[in-house]
Amino acid sequence: MAARFLLLAILALASSHALASDPSQLQDFCVADPGSNVFVNGFVCKDPKMANAEDFFSSGLDKPGNTGNKLGSNVTLLDVTQIPGLNTLGISVARLDFAPYGFLPPHTHPRATELLTLLEGTLYVGFVASNNQLFTKVLNKGDVFVFPQGLIHFQFNKGKTNAVAISGLSSQNPGVILVPNAVFGANPPISDDLLAKAFQLDKKTVDWLQAQFSMGNSN
Known part of the structure; x- marks a missing residue:
C-alpha cells in the first residue's frame, strides 16, 4: 500500500508540474528564505550554498488527516511554506481525507490547476465552467480528475467508508x-x-x- 501511495503521488506531481502556471525558475532551485524582509512575488532565495536536503523534504503524508469536523474532511497541504525548496518550481501537493459522506464545499484555487488521484473509496466530484456548465464524475480507486485553474469545484464522499485522494497543484502557493x-x-x-x-x-x-x-x- 505504501509503495502504491508513493507511485500515485509521484505521477500526480509530475502531471501537475507539466501544467505549471508559476514563473519558471532560471536556476536549479531557489530555496525560499521566509526570514527576508524583501517583498517579492513569491519568496526571496536564500544563498544556494546554504541549501540542504531538508529544504526539499517533508514526511507524514501517509498519515490520515482529522475528519472530525462539520464537513467530515481534511486537507493536508504541502506548499512552499512547508517545503521551501518548492519556491519558483510551480508545484505543490495535498492529501485529501474524507469521512463517510464528508465533503469539500464549492471552492477555487486562484493560482492552480488541480489534478486529483483517488487512492481509496468513492468520490463524487465536479466543477463549473465559466458558462455555468457543470462537469461531474463519480471516481473510484485509481481514477483521476482535473479541476481547471480558478474554476469552482467540489468533492463529496458518497460512500460508507473513508476516502483518500492525493492532489497535485500547479503552483507553489495555490491558495483556496x-x-x-x-x-x-x-x-x-x-x-x-x-x-x-x-x-x-x-x-x-x-x-x-x-x-x-x-x-x-x-x-
Whole structure:
C-alpha cells in the first residue's frame, strides 16, 4: 500500500508540474528564505550554498488527516511554506481525507490547476465552467480528475467508508477560496442588502447565513 501511495503521488506531481502556471525558475532551485524582509512575488532565495536536503523534504503524508469536523474532511497541504525548496518550481501537493459522506464545499484555487488521484473509496466530484456548465464524475480507486485553474469545484464522499485522494497543484502557493465562507463570512461583511438581491433572499435569511459563516463560526 505504501509503495502504491508513493507511485500515485509521484505521477500526480509530475502531471501537475507539466501544467505549471508559476514563473519558471532560471536556476536549479531557489530555496525560499521566509526570514527576508524583501517583498517579492513569491519568496526571496536564500544563498544556494546554504541549501540542504531538508529544504526539499517533508514526511507524514501517509498519515490520515482529522475528519472530525462539520464537513467530515481534511486537507493536508504541502506548499512552499512547508517545503521551501518548492519556491519558483510551480508545484505543490495535498492529501485529501474524507469521512463517510464528508465533503469539500464549492471552492477555487486562484493560482492552480488541480489534478486529483483517488487512492481509496468513492468520490463524487465536479466543477463549473465559466458558462455555468457543470462537469461531474463519480471516481473510484485509481481514477483521476482535473479541476481547471480558478474554476469552482467540489468533492463529496458518497460512500460508507473513508476516502483518500492525493492532489497535485500547479503552483507553489495555490491558495483556496471557500465560496460559502467568502460570500457569507467576509470580514468586514458584504452588505446584506446586496446579498439579498444577488441571491433573491430576504435579509433575515442572509443575516442568518452570515452568522453561520462569520469568522467565529466558520470552523
